[in-house]
Amino acid sequence: MPKRSLNLAKAYTLLEPGPVVLITTAHKDRSNIMTLSWHCMMEFEPPLVGFVMSAGNDSFELLKASRECVINIPTVDIAKQVVSVGNSHGSKVDKFAAFGLTAKPAAQVKAPLIGECYANLECKVVDTRLVNQYNFFILEVVKGWIDTSVKKPRTLHHRGNGVFMVAGEVLKLPSRMK
Amino acid sequence: MPKRSLNLAKAYTLLEPGPVVLITTAHKDRSNIMTLSWHCMMEFEPPLVGFVMSAGNDSFELLKASRECVINIPTVDIAKQVVSVGNSHGSKVDKFAAFGLTAKPAAQVKAPLIGECYANLECKVVDTRLVNQYNFFILEVVKGWIDTSVKKPRTLHHRGNGVFMVAGEVLKLPSRMK
Numbered sequence: 001m002p003k004r005s006l007n008l009a010k011a012y013t014l015l016e017p018g019p020v021v022l023i024t025t026a027h028k029d030r031s032n033i034m035t036l037s038w039h040c041m042m043e044f045e046p047p048l049v050g051f052v053m054s055a056g057n058d059s060f061e062l063l064k065a066s067r068e069c070v071i072n073i074p075t076v077d078i079a080k081q082v083v084s085v086g087n088s089h090g091s092k093v094d095k096f097a098a099f100g101l102t103a104k105p106a107a108q109v110k111a112p113l114i115g116e117c118y119a120n121l122e123c124k125v126v127d128t129r130l131v132n133q134y135n136f137f138i139l140e141v142v143k144g145w146i147d148t149s150v151k152k153p154r155t156l157h158h159r160g161n162g163v164f165m166v167a168g169e170v171l172k173l174p175s176r177m178k
Numbered sequence: 179m180p181k182r183s184l185n186l187a188k189a190y191t192l193l194e195p196g197p198v199v200l201i202t203t204a205h206k207d208r209s210n211i212m213t214l215s216w217h218c219m220m221e222f223e224p225p226l227v228g229f230v231m232s233a234g235n236d237s238f239e240l241l242k243a244s245r246e247c248v249i250n251i252p253t254v255d256i257a258k259q260v261v262s263v264g265n266s267h268g269s270k271v272d273k274f275a276a277f278g279l280t281a282k283p284a285a286q287v288k289a290p291l292i293g294e295c296y297a298n299l300e301c302k303v304v305d306t307r308l309v310n311q312y313n314f315f316i317l318e319v320v321k322g323w324i325d326t327s328v329k330k331p332r333t334l335h336h337r338g339n340g341v342f343m344v345a346g347e348v349l350k351l352p353s354r355m356k
Contacts, residue, residue, distance in 0.1 A: 010338070016215050017335035017343050018196010035355070037194050040218030042230055042312050050228065050314070052220055076349070083351045129307065134220050134316070136228070157195035157335070157345070160188070162353035165195050167335070168346020171254070173261045175340035177213070 006119065006144030011047035014073055014119050014146075015039060017167065019155035020082060022072040023053065024103075025062035026111045032090035033101065033114070034059040035082055037158045039071070044178065047141040049123065054135050058090035063137065067125040068109035071141075072117035076154040076166050081116070083162070108143045118150040184297065184322030189225035192251055192297050192324075193217060195345065197333035198260060200250040201231065202281075203240035204289040210268035211279065211292070212237040213260055215336045217249070222356065225319040227301065232313050236268035241315065245303040246287035249319075250295035254332040254344050259294070261340070286321045296328040 006014075015021075020037050039051035049071065053060050063069055074082050081099045088095060096103050102115035106122045113120040122145075127138035157165040184192075193199075198215050217229035227249065231238050241247055252260050259277045266273060274281050280293035284300045291298040300323075305316035335343040 013338035013341075016196070017337055018194070038219045040228060040230065041216045042314060048312070050218060052218065079349060079351060083353045087352075087354045134226070136220060138312070152343075154346075156349075158355075159195055159348070160191035160356065162351050162355070163191075164349045164351060165330075166346045166349060168332075168344045170337070171257060171334075171342045171344060173257060173340050173342060174265075175261045176265045177336075178339065 003120070003145040003147050006146045008047055008141060008144060009045050011121060011141045011144055012041045012044055014121070015041050015049060015071070017155065018157050019073055020158050020164070022074055022082065022085060022114055022117060023059060024070045024072060024111045024114060025059045025066060025068070027062045027066040030062060031103070031112060032059045032062055033085050033095045034090070035086035042138060048126070048138060049141060050136055050138045052135050053137060060135070063125065066110060068111055069123050069139070070106055070109060070111045070113055071121040071123060072114040073119040073153070073155065074117045075150070076156060078116050079156055079164065082156060106143070113145060118147045118153055120145045181298070181323040181325050184324045186225055186319060186322060187223050189299060189319045189322055190219045190222055192299070193219050193227060193249070195333065196335050197251050198336050198342070200252055200260065200263060200292055200295060201237060202248045202250060202289045202292060203237045203244060205240045205244040208240060209281070209290060210237045210240055211263050211273045212268070213264035220316060226304070226316060227319060228314055228316045230313050231315060238313070241303065244288060246289055247301050247317070248284055248287060248289045248291055249299040249301060250292040251297040251331070251333065252295045253328070254334060256294050257334055257342065260334060284321070291323060296325045296331055298323045
């Protein structure tokens with residue numbers, strides 16, 4: 001199913017439930033993928049996201065140099081690849097080729113979209129004040145893509161040490177909150 | 179079931195999956211509860227958590243004045259109360275009494291624990307650099323409590339506009355990540 005452009009006002013609905021995400025980065029002739037769970041919405045519009053990317057990752061240098069990335073949101077059907085990405089180092093292996101993930105061109109950043117993820121958020125770094133102390137980057141989502149055929153995405157949520165919760169049933173409650 | 183003291187090294191396993199939480203605050207003779215989903219682990223040990231609490235909430239002033247709060251983690255059995263807390267204002271109603279939630283004394287902060295939540299994290303504010311611009315507070319978890327009889331907590335995860343995903347099945351995958 002081809003993806004549609006995402007209304008950016010809806011970006012928070014994808015990240016707020018806390019899914020494990022795959023971050024893609026690119027700079028010059030290098031690109032990489034890493035898994036990440038420590039992220040947080042910070043503003044609805046324009047959508048701002050904060051995340052912790054520890055300095056030990058190869059992706060950290062690519063993100064610092066390019067100031068761009070894509071937040072790709074996987075579902076349980078590619079759980080094995082998600083874990084394999086987290087278990088390997090970009091300096092030693094081309095993770096796209098090794099794990100059968102498809103790099104597709106993004107619209108506004110050089111980092112690639114992962115075709116197998118049901119949604120992709122193209123981001124630019126907008127605030128690095130907390131990077132030195134906490135490895136915490138603040139990014140603006142500048143473009144999004146979504147496979148609208150996925151109605152109840154079975155996202156992965158990490159409980160630590162390889163234990164993942166898979167998104168379950170959906171409830172509608174009379175909340176007045178956005 | 180009485181709660182046990184939580185090993186603080188495990189605090190991340192409770193927040194990393196992205197549950198909706200109830201924040202309790204207290205200052206002088208006032209206390210309050212609010213719902214919040216924009217939070218993020220920032221360090222394993224000592225556990226650091228960042229969250230966005232918008233300045234329009236009554237809890238914002240209590241948090242700024244006391245520099246303490248409790249992050250209480252509810253499950254689907256109290257989903258109605260969670261939504262009711264989010265739909266009401268602490269200046270107009272005592273949310274504990276109105277929604278049948280039990281305030282219990284915490285060990286290291288003045289804000290109360292919510293008895294009906296399966297886990298509670300007592301927190302102290304440690305960094306306010308990003309409060310003016312983003313309403314983003316960084317807190318250290320100084321004490322935690324958990325009902326260890328809850329093996330697979332059916333936490334709530336907000337998808338926006340009153341749509342909640344409930345934590346589903348649990349997968350164990352051979353991740354080398356903490």
